[in-house]
Amino acid sequence: MADLNQKFDVLVIGGGNAALCAAISARRAGASVLVLEGAPKFYRGGNTRHTRNMRCAHDAATDILTGPYTEEEFWDDLLRLTGGQTDEELAKFMIRESKDILNWIVEQGVRWQPSLGGTLSLGRTNSFFLGGGRAMLNALYLTAEKLGVEIVYDAEVIDLEIEHGMFLSAKLKQPIDGTSEIRASALVAAAGGFEANIEWLKEYWGEAADNFLIRGTPYNRGSILKMLLDKGVQDIGDPTQCHAVAIDARAPKFDGGIITRHDSVVFGIVVNKHAQRFYDEGEDIWPKRYAIWGRLVAAQPDQIAYIIFDASVRNSFMPTLFPPIEGGSIAELAAKLELDPASLEKTIVEFNAAVRSGTFDHTILDDCRTEGITPPKTHWARRIETPPYLAYPVRPGITFTYLGTRVNRQARMVMKDGKPSANMFAAGEIMAGNVLGKGYAAGIGMTIGSVFGRVAGREAAKNARN
Amino acid sequence: MHGTKILEEADRLMTVCNSCRYCEGLCAVFPAMEMRRAFSDGDLNYLANLCHACGACYTDCQFSPPHEFNVNVPRTLAVARAESYAAYAWPRAFAGTFARNGLVISLVAALSVAAFIFGFAALHDRQVLFGTHTGPGAFYKLMPHNAMAALFGAAFLYAIAALAMGVRAFWRDIGEPIGMKTDAAAVLQAIRDAGELRYLDGGGVGCFNEDDRPTDRRRLYHHFTFYGFALCFASTCVATLYHYLLAREAPYPWWDLPVVLGTLGGIGLLIGPIGLLAERWKRDSILVDEARYGMDVAFIAMLFLTSLTGMVLLILRETAAMGPLLAMHLGVVFSLFVTMPYGKFVHGIYRFAALVRYAMERRAMAQGTAE
Numbered sequence: 001m002a003d004l005n006q007k008f009d010v011l012v013i014g015g016g017n018a019a020l021c022a023a024i025s026a027r028r029a030g031a032s033v034l035v036l037e038g039a040p041k042f043y044r045g046g047n048t049r050h051t052r053n054m055r056c057a058h059d060a061a062t063d064i065l066t067g068p069y070t071e072e073e074f075w076d077d078l079l080r081l082t083g084g085q086t087d088e089e090l091a092k093f094m095i096r097e098s099k100d101i102l103n104w105i106v107e108q109g110v111r112w113q114p115s116l117g118g119t120l121s122l123g124r125t126n127s128f129f130l131g132g133g134r135a136m137l138n139a140l141y142l143t144a145e146k147l148g149v150e151i152v153y154d155a156e157v158i159d160l161e162i163e164h165g166m167f168l169s170a171k172l173k174q175p176i177d178g179t180s181e182i183r184a185s186a187l188v189a190a191a192g193g194f195e196a197n198i199e200w201l202k203e204y205w206g207e208a209a210d211n212f213l214i215r216g217t218p219y220n221r222g223s224i225l226k227m228l229l230d231k232g233v234q235d236i237g238d239p240t241q242c243h244a245v246a247i248d249a250r251a252p253k254f255d256g257g258i259i260t261r262h263d264s265v266v267f268g269i270v271v272n273k274h275a276q277r278f279y280d281e282g283e284d285i286w287p288k289r290y291a292i293w294g295r296l297v298a299a300q301p302d303q304i305a306y307i308i309f310d311a312s313v314r315n316s317f318m319p320t321l322f323p324p325i326e327g328g329s330i331a332e333l334a335a336k337l338e339l340d341p342a343s344l345e346k347t348i349v350e351f352n353a354a355v356r357s358g359t360f361d362h363t364i365l366d367d368c369r370t371e372g373i374t375p376p377k378t379h380w381a382r383r384i385e386t387p388p389y390l391a392y393p394v395r396p397g398i399t400f401t402y403l404g405t406r407v408n409r410q411a412r413m414v415m416k417d418g419k420p421s422a423n424m425f426a427a428g429e430i431m432a433g434n435v436l437g438k439g440y441a442a443g444i445g446m447t448i449g450s451v452f453g454r455v456a457g458r459e460a461a462k463n464a465r466n
Numbered sequence: 467m468h469g470t471k472i473l474e475e476a477d478r479l480m481t482v483c484n485s486c487r488y489c490e491g492l493c494a495v496f497p498a499m500e501m502r503r504a505f506s507d508g509d510l511n512y513l514a515n516l517c518h519a520c521g522a523c524y525t526d527c528q529f530s531p532p533h534e535f536n537v538n539v540p541r542t543l544a545v546a547r548a549e550s551y552a553a554y555a556w557p558r559a560f561a562g563t564f565a566r567n568g569l570v571i572s573l574v575a576a577l578s579v580a581a582f583i584f585g586f587a588a589l590h591d592r593q594v595l596f597g598t599h600t601g602p603g604a605f606y607k608l609m610p611h612n613a614m615a616a617l618f619g620a621a622f623l624y625a626i627a628a629l630a631m632g633v634r635a636f637w638r639d640i641g642e643p644i645g646m647k648t649d650a651a652a653v654l655q656a657i658r659d660a661g662e663l664r665y666l667d668g669g670g671v672g673c674f675n676e677d678d679r680p681t682d683r684r685r686l687y688h689h690f691t692f693y694g695f696a697l698c699f700a701s702t703c704v705a706t707l708y709h710y711l712l713a714r715e716a717p718y719p720w721w722d723l724p725v726v727l728g729t730l731g732g733i734g735l736l737i738g739p740i741g742l743l744a745e746r747w748k749r750d751s752i753l754v755d756e757a758r759y760g761m762d763v764a765f766i767a768m769l770f771l772t773s774l775t776g777m778v779l780l781i782l783r784e785t786a787a788m789g790p791l792l793a794m795h796l797g798v799v800f801s802l803f804v805t806m807p808y809g810k811f812v813h814g815i816y817r818f819a820a821l822v823r824y825a826m827e828r829r830a831m832a833q834g835t836a837e
Contacts, residue, residue, distance in 0.1 A: 111670060116488065257486075
């Protein structure tokens, strides 16, 4: 291993997609690079381990993409899903750069494949990693190692020495080979958000946050983000917001990943712990319906809800990790879910009575709907009447947070006084809020990571040489 | 509920994998899994034999140990695969040979070599056994051609019959009808896939052996081994045709087809097994079924010894060592034949059958989507 007492050109804190893209691009630009990954080797890479695709603009179909996805269309999508909470200049810059990332990332050893089974709706817009996010990450690490990037695991940074917007050194929790202070000419912070820091989440969500499940790495505790904001870096993004989806309540507290998700809402109804429906289950098609239910469940008592459906649709969606809970009657199911049987029966009887039959098609906004109940189910409404009756318990699964460090087009951090930092850059989730003020679209986190990682590494190397 | 603990575990893993699917581009196992929502014993045995053990899905998995989901598909399917070999063994009484396979194969080989040596010694006086024999028919001074052909023909036919019964059991277990019409396109596809070891490449980068750096060495050594074996087999077939059709008796000169094929094959069958053994030795133990180490090594060693004794025999066939060497070579080959249905050799047979099935399924799915 390299001598950690030397002053590196570029220090990268973090170990995911953004961090590795930054490290590789800085190294390719001639800089000496040290990567400090806070997690042990197996858990390296933060939430990149759990990703599977990236959203990049392209003007024509490719081997793996079924059609063009122009810069304009990407921008329109981003504008819509963020409700305008995006930095237009940065966002358009990212979208333009994303085109070249499709090739650049392949040069770094990452391989693509056509969209995965069960994700046909993304076949045109998103490029999937062959073997998934961890395969992508493994490829980036191999490339970085081959190029001579120094990588240290279990290297938790507990303090940053920053003077007047200039990074000087980072302090390690555990000394490595007797060194606990790492000096570098430039810093790239790519250490993720704070979604795994329940105490921090509680500042905004109160005790409800205790019932949140964290879908990704337990290592995204936001410590680097907090240090930077405390030391004069300008913040961006709503601190009170996080992206959440409904995931199985039986999932582990952390790191359950993609396989705990449920996308069966449209095939039934969703009730809270009082066995009451609380939102239109037929409002919109994938992916939007997938993205809103985490927040909806978070607003319910005890942050729990139950997707209720019947045997007629049990094979209509992707197989799930946790099997549905079964009951031969509504009352039996309610007992297993510890819901009041009479209330659940009443909810279902009322729902069934309100269903107006139509032609069911879950791929479009069909004409199966309810009449005369509140909330309505505006599409895909069908009676729940074929035993056994089935249910998935769901809780909010937190994917990422929006609060971050403000950056400019060089991925250079901007200080509270509006001046760019002398030598500090940021990439990935830690600065995603610049582009993604709210909302989410599949694969956009990886686009932010790769594009700004590559830029941050290049600019940091340039900065270090000057 | 499944018949064995390992199939329970395989079912658990396939349920995890089927709700993830990130690995579907790596090999045939995951697309085959996606065609199912639930897994019978036969389904799992099919997937286990379809797996080429490249290890990519372990290295690429975000849920592999130490993650609490503890997903280790290569090892689980390796254990299930080995247990399936025992389950399909014919006759049933021989299923136990897979339990301590290294020992069984070693004993059979030792007994077989000893039998040939003692047989030659008992039937011939010392001058014949340790004499120098040259020219056509030299080998047959020690063992008449008809006796050799009858003994090895019988052993070979027995092996074929036992293997066929095993495949029949496998085919039935995985849910395919026995009397099915031959599906030529699927068989051709399977020959291509097996011939190039298409699914031993980790989805394109190579397989994972001792660490997380993919390499293509196992595939290369397997090619040496398999094609070496095939050339040796071709050599034997050509020699048989020479004998019966052209009345030309072995030994043949070095430039003649049986010797050329046998020599090339023999070289492959020396390099390949040494390489495979070295890779097996280095292989990360997390990926493999450690309990079946003996089975793997025994088969590789048998192939190596077959080639080694054959090559030494070729070199020294005009010396007094020919008699004992011939006894050794024939002893090794005989034991290789009779243990074929009861050792690692069967992996190729069941995997090929699984590839045929996969090709059929793929086509059925493609047609289904088109309609």
